[in-house]
Amino acid sequence: MAADPSGVLTGQHYLDGNHAACEGALAAGCRFASGYPITPSTEVVERIAARLPRMGGMFIQMEDEIAASITLQGAVWAGKKALTVTSGPGFSLMMEHIGLAAMTECPCVYIDVQRGGPSTGLPTLPGQADMMQARWGSHGDYEIIALCPESPQECFSLTVEAFNLAEQWRVPVMLMMDECVGHMTERVVIPPADQIHVVDRRWTKKPPGEFKAFEPGPDMVPDMAKAGDGHHLFVTGLTHDERGYPVMNQKAQEKLVRRIVDKIRLNADKISRVEEDQIDGAEVVVISYGITSRVAMRAVQMARAKGIKVGTMRLIVAWPFPENRVRELASKVKAFVVPELNYGQMSLEVERVAAGKAPTVLVPHGGGEVHDPEVILEAIVQAARGAR
Amino acid sequence: MSQVDTNPVKEYLRMDRMPSIWCPGCGIGTSVNCFARALTQAKVDLKKTTVVSGIGCSGRVSGYLELDSFHTTHGRAIPFATGLKLANPELNVVVYSGEGDLAAIGGNHLIHAARRNIDLLVICVNNFTYGMTGGQVSPTSPGGATYSTAPYGQFETPFNLPHLADSCGAVYVARWTTFHVRQLTKSIREAFGKKGFRFIEVISPCPTLYQRRNKLGDGLDAMKFYKEASVLKNGADTRELDIGFQSPIIVGSFVNRDRPSFIEAMNKRFTSVFGESYKPYPEGPSKAVQGC
């Protein structure tokens, strides 16, 4: 489906990542947003607050992030596409409702513009230390999808993508930005509406009485209906059957939770997206995401100038992790180098999947600024040396 | 004929989920009967009516009603309902939950939804305890009563919920006990006829935990007590509605005022800023009832 032109600001713009993410949401058909201000994400909701009233949408600044993170789910069950936006401390407060969205298969988008943490940390400076929280932050077993833009242009396009993936798989999708990407201004090209692919909600065609709100289709994902359509929906965070009715036993748990996990795990190759460069014949592969992939590029160029065969893999979709691809590479390359603005998060995943076939060299950084490319270069040189 | 077959409100209930989890003598079911009767009497559009609950014994209400039912997280029924209502103002959105859910963990949302005058009917079952988790102290627990987590007696100042709702701007505020079935039904009906944030407190027995621990007898004893201790005072000053341990309970309908709902205020503001070019956001029906 093409985008609704009323939300599409077609043309060339100079936007920062936060504003571009707002435009991506509107292009994707988002007409409801709930938020609570927090640096460095506030510009997203500021722009939404200015834009939505003129296009028949609704923005509400809630009393806290706990509220914001469930208000959008109410809006989704009323039929809207909805998002909320935050940063570290607010993201922590939202965790219970990310679990609710996973359990009730509520298609919605959470943007986290990552800053230095833990706690109040470095409000105005970058971090990438919420990556594991995005994956595991709520209690219980579930799966989500997380995307990592590296530029304002991608803040636009991946926000559209986030909405599309949410609708297709009926999961909460996290857009894991960082302060640098959020606040850097670059050229953003917004295509005409008919060139923006938008996934509509999987509305059921079944009449009330026949429709079961949690009966999965062949792709393990149920179709959806909204409140007010006469279906007498029953939506609960309790373990439930296909009608949505609570069932308190192990069998129902196995059936439901297995499915909400498997619908993503078994389709990971379809959902996964990476950008690779010069992987063939590489001895060292640098795996990175977000702003760090741009910094790493510089180190990679310097390493290549030294004659080291370095390939790169950029995680556009961080979760589900591209397991099969990394596993395949692990038996071909000599080492992985993983720079990230934390003390080891996605690198743990690389290490797990590589399973000892190739070493994983973490280039850690506590956040507050980006890496010095020399430090990444040094890691590449060492990794290549160890490899030889 | 079995009792179930003659249940006059069964068309409003998910009969395939009966029996409910509620204990014998519990007041929650009584309040649901009143709610269902009010739905019939007020000829509310059932297709457009949706009930949102948080977590607790009272939080199970949404799941027994044959309507669109949302059973959310502890304390967060109001912000979820806010999303439903603001995204589709055509919906008649009811929040039905316990006092622990709405006034302790969810207290912040309660006061802000009232302040914003979000168009919601909130029915708060106040049994003076956390039933679901085994009888702990709650924000309305009266001084001196004992609880599993206040074994030597409650000593904090409890919330007077009608006063809280009133001072935050609710347009309709009432309190009844589960003894007052006709009055409660009428009150719910009245609330369906209004737009804005409406709050009804239902004092309700929890024989299994609150009554037993405090040696107050069973559900029937609670009814006798409510009958004797209730003082009808429609229009009472909400500052005077404190409830002590086994003290008189002032019941009635206390607040009935009109002020612009969130969406009405928003439309007014945006029209004044943008002029003719602003297309007003749909405000939804002025009341949930079709005739009454």
Ligand SMILES: Cc1ncc(C[n+]2csc(CCOP(=O)(O)OP(=O)(O)O)c2C)c(N)n1
């Ligand atoms: C975040 C969270 N904290 C605690 C609980 C446990 N819990 C479930 S119900 C409840 C209290 C409910 O009390 P109330 O709203 O008064 O309802 P009642 O059971 O008395 O009807 C608590 C504390 C929970 N489910 N979620």
Ligand code: SF4
């Ligand atoms: S524990 Fe109390 S509130 Fe809960 S169902 Fe039993 S009597 Fe009712």
